Amino acid sequence: MAKGTFPEDHPYFAGVLDMAGHRVVWDLLAAADLILTAGFDPVELISPWSVSTPVVHLDTTPNTDQVYASAHELVGHVGALLRWVTAQWSGQPRWSEAEVAAHRSRLRAAWLAGRTEGKLNPSDVVLAARLAAPPDTIVTTDVGSHKIMAGQVWQAREPRSVLMTNGLSAMGFGVPAAIAAKLTRPDRPVMALVGDGGFAMTATEMRIAAALDLPITVVVFTDNSLNRIELRQQLMGYPPTATRMGGSDLADLAEAMGCDGVRVDAAPALERALADFGPRSRASSGSRPLVIEARIDPAQYEAQF
Ligand SMILES: Cc1ncc(C[n+]2csc(CCOP(=O)(O)OP(=O)(O)O)c2C)c(N)n1
Numbered sequence: 069m070a071k072g073t074f075p076e077d078h079p080y081f082a083g084v085l086d087m088a089g090h091r092v093v094w095d096l097l098a099a100a101d102l103i104l105t106a107g108f109d110p111v112e113l114i115s116p117w118s119v120s121t122p123v124v125h126l127d128t129t130p131n132t133d134q135v136y137a138s139a140h141e142l143v144g145h146v147g148a149l150l151r152w153v154t155a156q157w158s159g160q161p162r163w164s165e166a167e168v169a170a171h172r173s174r175l176r177a178a179w180l181a182g183r184t185e186g187k188l189n190p191s192d193v194v195l196a197a198r199l200a201a202p203p204d205t206i207v208t209t210d211v212g213s214h215k216i217m218a219g220q221v222w223q224a225r226e227p228r229s230v231l232m233t234n235g236l237s238a239m240g241f242g243v244p245a246a247i248a249a250k251l252t253r254p255d256r257p258v259m260a261l262v263g264d265g266g267f268a269m270t271a272t273e274m275r276i277a278a279a280l281d282l283p284i285t286v287v288v289f290t291d292n293s294l295n296r297i298e299l300r301q302q303l304m305g306y307p308p309t310a311t312r313m314g315g316s317d318l319a320d321l322a323e324a325m326g327c328d329g330v331r332v333d334a335a336p337a338l339e340r341a342l343a344d345f346g347p348r349s350r351a352s353s354g355s356r357p358l359v360i361e362a363r364i365d366p367a368q369y370e371a372q373f
Pocket residue numbers: 210211212213214215237238239240262263264265266267289291293294295296297
C-alpha cells in the first residue's frame with residue numbers, strides 16, 4: 069500500500085513483493101545480505117516468509133507479528149531511522165545498477181508470462197492505462213487478480229498516487245476510492261482499475277459520480293469471473309463453483325447512469341478509449357465519468373499465482 073513511496077523508475081527499484089511475478093522478487097531477497105523492513109506490514113503478504121536472509125525490523129511498532137525473525141529492531145519514525153542507518157553505513161553496494169536492471173528484466177518477463185498474442189491480456193490493460201495516464205494521475209484498484217497484476221505493472225513515481233486495500237482487501241474499494249480521490253484532489257486525473265465482481269458491488273456509485281460531474285475513468289477487467297477465487301478452486305481441484313458470472317452489458321449500464329460507456333476487447337480499441345484520458349479527467353465541467361468495459365482473457369493470471 070506504500071507503492072510509490074520509493075520511485076519505481078529509480079535504478080535501485082527492485083519490484084513489489086507478492087504481486088505478479090512474485091517469485092523473482094523473493095529470489096532477490098533470498099540472495100541479499102540483509103533485509104531492512106522499513107514500515108513493512110506482513111499483513112500484505114500472500115506467500116509464507118521462506119527466506120533465511122537476516123532481517124532488521126524498522127518500523128513505528130515492534131516486530132510483534134513474528135512473521136520473520138529479527139535479532140535487532142529499530143522502532144520509531146521510519147524516515148528518521150532510515151536517515152540514521154544511511155549515515156552509519158559504510159561499505160560497497162552488493163549489487164550494481166546493471167545487476168538490478170537485469171533483475172527488473174527478469175521480473176518483467178515473469179509478469180508477462182502467460183500472455184496470449186492477439187488477446188486482451190490483463191497486463192496489456194495495465195500497460196495501456198499507465199501509458200495514457202499523466203504522471204500526476206491517482207489510480208485506485210479493487211481486489212482480485214487484477215490487483216495483483218496492477219500492483220506490479222503500474223509504475224508509480226510518487227507517494228499516495230496508488231490507492232489500494234491490501235491485507236484487509238475488501239472488494240468494492242476501487243470505485244468509491246476514485247470518487248473520494250477526485251473530490252479531494254479535483255486537480256488530479258483519477259482512474260480506477262477494478263474487477264467485474266467488485267464493480268458489480270459498487271456500480272451504482274457511478275450514478276453519484278455522474279451527478280457530481282466527476283470525470284473519473286473506471287476500467288473494468290471483465291473476465292466474467294471472480295477470478296482470484298476461481299483460480300484457488302482450480303488449484304484445489306474443484307470445479308468453478310459460484311465464481312462464474314457475466315452477461316451484463318456494463319457499457320450500457322454506465323450510459324443508463326449518466327456516464328459514458330465503452331466496450332473493448334482488443335488493445336488498440338482500449339488505447340483509443342483511453343486516448344483523451346488526460347484532458348477528459350482535467351475538464352472542470354460538462355464531462356461525464358467514463359466506464360470502460362475491458363473484455364480480457366484471464367488466462368495470463370494462471371501463470372502468476
Ligand atoms: C467484500 C469481499 N468479499 C469477498 C472477498 C474475497 N475475494 C477476494 S478476490 C475475489 C474475487 C474478485 O473478483 P473480481 O472483482 O471480478 O476481480 P478478479 O479477481 O476477477 O480480477 C473475492 C470474492 C473480498 N476480498 N472482499
